[in-house]
Amino acid sequence: MTTFVDRVELHVAAGNGGHGCASVHREKFKPLGGPDGGNGGRGGDVTLIVDQSVTTLLEYHHSPHRKATNGKPGEGGNRSGKDGTDLVLPVPDGTVVMDGAGNVLADLVGHGTSYIAAQGGRGGLGNAALASARRKAPGFALLGVPGDLQDIVLELKTVADVALVGYPSAGKSSLISVLSAAKPKIADYPFTTLVPNLGVVTAGETVYTIADVPGLIPGASQGKGLGLEFLRHVERCSVLVHVLDTATLESERDPISDLDTIEEELKQYGGLDRRPRMVVLNKIDVPDGKDLAEMVRPDLEARGYRVFEVSAVAHTGLRELSFALAELIAASRAAKPQEEATRIVIHPKAVDDSGFTVVQEEDGLFRVRGEKPERWVRQTDFSNDEAVGYLADRLNRLGVEQSLMKAGARSGDGVAIGPEDNAVVFDWEPTVMAGAEMLGRRGEDHRFEAPRPAAQRRRDNQAERDDATQEFNEFKPF
Template identity: 45%
Template structure:
């Protein structure tokens, strides 16, 4: 089964806790702090793999977690870093966040994108010793893991996209010009998933994408049209495959107009690309008359028509040379975005917003750096709490609360924790 859409959850590794330990050696009765740092958590990384063609594997696994960092230990020993979680994806995969923003468009071989960055390891107590605090009995906790839900969307990478009605002969055409072997039968909707074929001949090689047949309303999602149309977005050239046999009274002219209309409604840019009309099934009686009507319409709109029979091989060589020429002269479509790598979180503790939540009668301080500070503080340690209180005062939290109307004993929520601050300036 061809799977081109998946929603997964990625969780980076948590940073390891720093160690609070002291040097213990014979004849060294007052050894100082020697707690090592915790190891950094592993990242979650998407990496393009040439061995994958679909997102099928994501049907069975929806959560991907990197390894957490190990805690530090005595003698200044740092904890081991967590292993990255590397997720292989096929070339052409887009990573999209919950807000619909495209974070990365993975189109290059072996391209990588860090989707969730591992937490920083906590500092050991060796870092908190100073002239007035020579034996700190606390250390930092590791930075919490980063987690997010992302959508993976695969768009095939091809030079030529075949567009047409069901049973127009697209799959037969692909099988005759490449080594691809799509399912072929004499009834509509035989092709239910996209197929890729590589054309290699003396006129130049290129990749062709055959998508399932389009029907009226495809640009609105009718007949899974949206799922299929997006696979044509990366192609340089559109090849409209039209059945000119007049099967069951169909009009080749109307078929061409309708398919082009669906492309234009889905993406005006895609409909404006260089295109070629391939008039298929010329081996069937009555096709010549229909070809003349189609050629007249195509000439009015500036399109060239190549008559072929995918069954007998008539016109295939001419069609290949013409498509190769169009591929060479057509620019590649511009990508939707440039890759957006997650940045290291800010470290300015003073950069936070303070709000009063009247419904809960509590102040709320919100900022990446201050929330990370609290999350990495060992709240079970009185020494660590005293340091945190001093930092709150240093960055102006207490003063800003006073200005906002806070009184003695007012509560402030930072992240998941609540504090009763002493505003007496004592």
């Protein structure tokens, strides 16, 4: 039965935004009370957050599909819909978030570090928010935007200061059990350790963590044994400790050849061969082990390694090893640059950035791509002619029609807005004036007209100012 999982594929879905409401205020003696449809609620986000109490990804191995709740639709009486509830997924410290192609999206290290894996869709505006001086009674509302759908890979890389590496049954679990309070499984057969074990060691004023990585064998970097699955847990460690068995019963093995094999696997995995390291000759409590340790120690020191002869069983040489590791950890921490305060970097758009592109494809179809036009299409109720006209107004103000003309589009040409798998396709008919100007002030109801002062009339005629205010209300943060 699986008890430890350090790599899972997770399918997350954010909540959809609620639809806006198209409603007219009705009250006794006030038959034309005006639009009062409320906005739809925002869909919930899916957020990953580091929780120190979580040590494995097992929960997501069994339940890989996670979804946040949808926003509620708006209602009449200017009542906005309730926002969807965010879904917070706790993950272990050291979790790396990647997309399906292996690109790193986030590296979550440190308690409370979070990452929004899927953004909730924004709610649609109700007809009360769409009303303006020239559109006093909109008979439509905007639809909510669907939430993001993401397939991500979570990979756990253990956060520790020291990693014990070596062959199976070299004594790594025994060593971590006597250096710290960790209680890993210990037995006299290979691959006893199937999961990384962590322990906390105190040496003087230095406190550091030590990890017991499952045993490596030749070919581990190519997937043999358990090495490939757990070499990633060595990546974050500052110091590597080779634990060499001086009392092995296998005639074809010796400490020097074991060291060369593990070093080659670390090099093949990539980057691990450059970490500070030291060598521990374990099991010197065995007579033959003590003799072999004394024989190979000069060769190891000649290679530049600091060598420690220890016995996890007899507790020999542990204090010297512990303080030597503390010295290396302290030096490593001092060499790291101090973390700077979080900075907000603003990347202004170019002056000539229109926010969309128009490309003619091989089959003659003109495709419009861009965040705004694609979202506007998703928000449009195509069963409502007034809503379709409002979309035409927005696209014309953005400059889509002018760009289509420059790209060579003619009357009757096919135009698609959005990606190939989810696009709205229509036959384009160019207009001299699009939207409300062409159709005679769409959405205006003259029954609302009343004598107004001259100053009021001048303010109402500034339609562009009203449209700008409307766009600001739509795009302002939730």
